[in-house]
Amino acid sequence: MNILKIFATTLLIGSAGMMTARAEIEEGDTREAVIEALGEPNGTVMLGETEILYYKRGQVDIRDGKVAKQSIVSEAEAEELAKKRQEEENKYFAEIEKQKAQRRAAAAARAEAAAPKEGEAAAPTADDLRKKAEIEAKIQEGLKDPGIKTSSRKLRKYRRGRSQSAIDAREAQLRKEYETD
Numbered sequence: 001m002n003i004l005k006i007f008a009t010t011l012l013i014g015s016a017g018m019m020t021a022r023a024e025i026e027e028g029d030t031r032e033a034v035i036e037a038l039g040e041p042n043g044t045v046m047l048g049e050t051e052i053l054y055y056k057r058g059q060v061d062i063r064d065g066k067v068a069k070q071s072i073v074s075e076a077e078a079e080e081l082a083k084k085r086q087e088e089e090n091k092y093f094a095e096i097e098k099q100k101a102q103r104r105a106a107a108a109a110r111a112e113a114a115a116p117k118e119g120e121a122a123a124p125t126a127d128d129l130r131k132k133a134e135i136e137a138k139i140q141e142g143l144k145d146p147g148i149k150t151s152s153r154k155l156r157k158y159r160r161g162r163s164q165s166a167i168d169a170r171e172a173q174l175r176k177e178y179e180t181d
Contacts, residue, residue: 025060029067034060038072135178142174143167 024037034053035041038060041053050068053060058072073081114123124132 024072025067025070027067031062031065034067138178139171139174143170
């Protein structure tokens with residue numbers, strides 16, 4: 001996406017340099033003569049000893065109080081450049097919209113593919129998975145206690161995991177209890 005923007009900027013800068021009009025100002029003119037001919041600049045920047053004056057129609061580099069380089073274009077050329085710039089921007093934003101539409105279509109296709117078909121169970125949601133994990137944690141915690149009064153011998157056997165039938169019965173009891181909540 002940024003490649004289009006860079007290309008458009010490069011094209012416009014290159015075009016501005018080729019269509020330079022030197023009728024209004026010339027190299028060697030003073031800063032005051034530039035401002036008199038073109039008006040106040042839209043912005044200025046100091047780079048070392050060079051002052052760059054930015055105008056809608058181009059820029060003027062001033063070194064030691066005199067024009068060292070300029071790329072001012074005529075009004076007609078400025079309008080032409082503005083039209084080209086607008087066309088490039090339109091192409092750029094059209095491309096962005098096209099890519100957004102493609103992403104939306106792909107997301108819709110993924111959502112449709114993930115949707116349950118007729119007769120299939122829906123995929124579990126995050127809440128369903130969280131609830132299931134909480135139930136499993138409660139069951140594991142509940143398995144530490146057999147839940148019935150039993151002899152110390154049977155309790156020791158249960159806690160050591162040797163009485164699998166008692167553990168399975170307790171797990172079924174806890175699962176039924178928690179899943180009905």
